[in-house]
Amino acid sequence: MKIRSGLSNLSLPRRDVLKTIGGAAALLASPAVIRPGFAQEKTIRLGAPFHRTGIGASYGRWYERTANAAVALVNEAGGINGMQVEMIVEDDGTDPKRGSELIEKFATEYKVDAVFGHLFSHVVAASAPRAGELKMPYFICSEASLLGAGKLNRYTLQPGITDVRSQVKAMAPWIASTLGKKVTMIFPDYNFGHDHRDFFSAAIAEQGGEVVAKIAIPPTETSFTRYLPQIAPETEVIYHVMVGPAVLTFVKELGDYLGSQRPEIFGFIDSLEAVDFSTPQLSFLDGTYFWEANPRYAQAEQTPFDKFYREKVGVDANGASTADPKDISTYSHMFSVWETLFAIKQGMEACNYQGPANQKDLILAMEQITAFPESNEHPQGAKVFNGKLHQVFGSQCISKVEGGKLVVAHRTSVEDGMYESDVDYTKMDL
């Protein structure tokens, strides 16, 4: 009652409130907001459902910056088939439900030519079926091993980044020959972690090694010490792929547990994307190894393509934003957006794409692509594209933490990561 009487003293007239709400409604209905019907000239319209909020927000922020830089570059050079590229960004909240809703929105309201930019596998898994049903070319920038497993469809392609299966297959020989053959895996207990567990177990076995302990950590866990005694005594290598906000705690507790007599440690940079290596809790990682798709720190043998790409996106030699050295990029993933955009451009140019009526031609043209040479358009490195599988294959880096920076110790060949698959999306209906 006290609250009610207190509120009644507030003198905001209801009529004003109604006016404000009415004004907001009018604003929302205004032409500035209702964009789809007001396209001025013929453009290539690309839907970009990025993870602006939710657990993928740090990735989404950099995906958007990278995509903006790539689109600006394409448009400066005359666009695609003489048409400027217009990118329509919406936030999917890293939520599968919203992700699939956005596919519908891009397809039926904005009537875009293609959609690109989804990363998290559960968002991809929910969105791809809708893209297939709506016959919307859907370019994913994920690492999910869904395409290779035959779980997606004719309209879903991944021309910009390799999947987990390819990554672990490429690196297992180096891990076995350089770090050790008895491996304890620590991974999050959901699909991303399970992909690592299953594909790496098989890959290390092929090298004569074995996984001596598999420690699955529930995704909701915030303290890890009680899991660490499960690390097998004979372990030569600890393989970790933890992700999420608790990862710093994980690294610190792992360091406290192992002390100085530790086995070799190999991790995935996914754990520390957008995280500064100079964070005090991470000093324990010095001398350990990480997978990187694209080296965060500019290397001594940096290619001119990487230099060009960094400059255009606004990333310094330490992998941070040129505007804010504390704003660390997601360098091992965001190149996929850049390369995907240029792959779309290549496909559209190959089929002389003029508009949504040519969407099937775009899929057919993409399936004909066999390789992307290393270039400004593909700065991460040369790649092979498997048109039947809709999946690209590329090289991987294994980097060592030295003095708080990552230095590339080994780079795999493209062939190291290629795997056989019976999946053939070209046989599906178009």
Added chain:
Amino acid sequence: MSRAAFARNAWLVLAVLAVLFSLQFVLPDYQVLMATRMMLLAVFALGFNALLGYVGLLSLGHALFFACGLYASGLTVYHFGWGLPAAFVFAVGASAVLALLIGAVALRTIRVSFMIVTLMFAQVGALTVLYFAAWTNGQEGLSLPASARVADLGVATLDLTDALTRYNIAYGLLAASLLILLVYLGSARGRIATAVRDNEGRTEMLGFNVFAAKLEMFVLSGAMSGAAGAAYGLLFGYLGATFASFQYSIEPLLFTLLGGAGTLLGPLVGVLFMVGLIDKLSELTTAYLLVIGVVLIVLILWFPKGILGTVRERWLPWLM
């Protein structure tokens, strides 16, 4: 409620249903897709409102029933190849049974304890989905195969990839839910439920079995939420652990509070406003959830009974 008032409500519901049916002929493609999702979410919110609005029980765990429907239908289709109609019926039944079991335990508590118990059951449900990842594929979820995108009804075959087919199925489910609630609330059983909400002690003193009345509504509410989840999974072809998360327990609460708890059409109005607002605002700003929060605060301060609750208070006292 007088016979005349009931008739007015019945005509209003029928008029709303007629408008919703006709919308498919005038709305553009995207709005048809949006409206389909909105109608399914409205069924979920109707189920929630049956409990909150008519018995006065605030559950914080209704995502459990939505997810139960989603997975019971989707997993039987995915793993056992069931036909869609059978899977849907099974899912509604499974949700009702689950609601019966949970209701039998949770309804022994009241107020805050009830909220916490329902919340805990929902958390158990969410973790169960992750634990049995071999069946559910955990966080990543499952996409239903192409063969499950066709519903064979015996007399006709429905193509679920077709937007209008999905619209009409969602419409049918919403219409059935509204009519079931209308009839139930107009019946003697419905009047006992609202009596429990208005004065539980007096209702008990008059000799009515309050626990049975609550449990009956809890089961109806769970079954309705499960039906919404089952239809959502089957119509859009995806099952994911997100749908069992806390967020999906809160959403029907917000839809109901916005539209008006204890009004038959309130949840539908709440869904239309909130989903529409999120969709438009997300084009303008990443802070759309913040704006939604502010709008909710404003509405609850100035219209604490929600949109239709305020309409009933000021202009249409006969509104159910």
